Amino acid sequence: MGSTPAAGPVAGARYVVDPTHTFVMYEMGHYGTSTNRGRFGTRSGEVRVAADGTQARVEIQFEVASVNTGVDLLNRHLQSKDFFDVANHSTARFVAEAVRIADGRIATLDGQLTLLGRTHPVAIRVLRFNCYTSPLHGRQVCGGDFEGEIQRSLWGMDWGLQFGFEDRVRLLTQLEAVLIGNPPAR
Template identity: 35%
Template sequence: MTDTTAIDIPGYKQGTWVLDPAHSEVGFSVRHMMISKVRGAFGVKSATLVAPENPLETTVTAQVDATSLDTKDEGRDGHLRSADFFDVENHPTIDFVSTGVRIEGGDFLVDGDLTIRGVTKPVTFDFDFGGFGADPWGNYKAGATAKTVINREDFGLTWNAALETGGVLVGKDVTITLDLQGALQA
């Protein structure tokens, strides 16, 4: 059951929050050769969260720089940026627009539309708030981690290679982890 009543979050303040890219990252992990995981990250171009009196009416828009992809392997990064995967020449950003915020079973969930490679699909991020507080320069900050799992093939990322030992080179499920810090705008 979805709870739609207003909730109390200690330290929560209304207003427009802007993501701090220097303290935020979009990470991902995916199975490689069926035996291990490859991890990587993208830089965040922009993100804005508009927080009204009721936190469950919050809206979020975010844009990730797909060209910033980094898996710590230049050859793999080049392949992932190519038309086989993200096709960053034609799709330089990954976009998210929220469609709702809810609490289910004690979890804070943000539903929205994720666009990768020009394909938009609904996703749900499970948020874990780190808290709120003022930094030494008087800025009011918030921190959170959010996770979701997507099937990369749903977004047109279908390239793969069969392995001699059975299975495939790249798994279908991709775990996306957002480590976020934002500041309340004056």
Template identity: 35%
Template sequence: MACTFFSCDAAAGEKYKIDPQHTFTVFEYSHWGLSRQQGRFDRNSGLIEIDLEARNGSVLIEVDASSVSTGTNLFDVSLRSPRFFDTEKYPKIVFRSTNLVFSDSGKLIALDGDLTIKAVTKRVVLELSQFNCRFMPLYFASACGANGSAKILRSDFDLGKYTPFVSDEVTLLFSVEAIKE
């Protein structure tokens, strides 16, 4: 791997562990057509394995469903209940890549993968707005970071309560940082 103080290129099959302190999954939806509301999941883990030269790798993101946070405790309790995420029965939300998509210039631009919520798995495309790897002086190690988004339908995952008053379509926003193992 070639590293300078400011940049680092991921080399053959390097593994990066997701940093839970700098990784968040946000969900955004329309509330009665009045505004876009957001919530987030505060506990995320996973692994990124990437070889930028060979243009391949894999991404695993595991979200602790019980860490859902909207800023309103009553709503958080409802989202954890069997009416929505049923976190006692289904404690994890999992994204597992099936293909990494690179531009002609070699930039990682999307992740094709499977999203599992409440034992329902659907294919999703996570479009990346940013992906970088560099040496991080804070960790004394190489790190990779990404921002991405995907659109899903709540009803596909048995989360359709209150549709159409609350939009069926939800935008998932991911901010991920991972440190080389």
């Protein structure tokens, strides 16, 4: 059973981020030899499309404490004060206030990332975007793959910079959001 293609995001609609299909992954150079990778689970999020359908607001909160690299010892170190300090900052938040929509597709997704109590701008590239009608629940789903890059030191994560852990971190986000309620009348 395949999915049915759907037009772009519905003007004036609200979408709720599906935490089972939304993840933030990171990649960071490790001693100049390999790449350290990890993944965070999503706590919540929503997309609100403007009445004219040309802009949207996106907000996603993800669980920093859920960081998973596949190595328990490394997960615990990342949760410590050296990196994410999850005892004091268990979630991170990305907000994009003016997401541009053109021809039913997301054109830009730049926003603000709040992590460790600090907020800085992040430019996000849209790698893939599509909307479809889910065969599982008959609702429109919009989503895609997105990528950005940050300097972790801007958020106060300096550990390891002096001996081989890179400051540059690549962020890869897989996001899907489900249309909630009936679409607004056109």
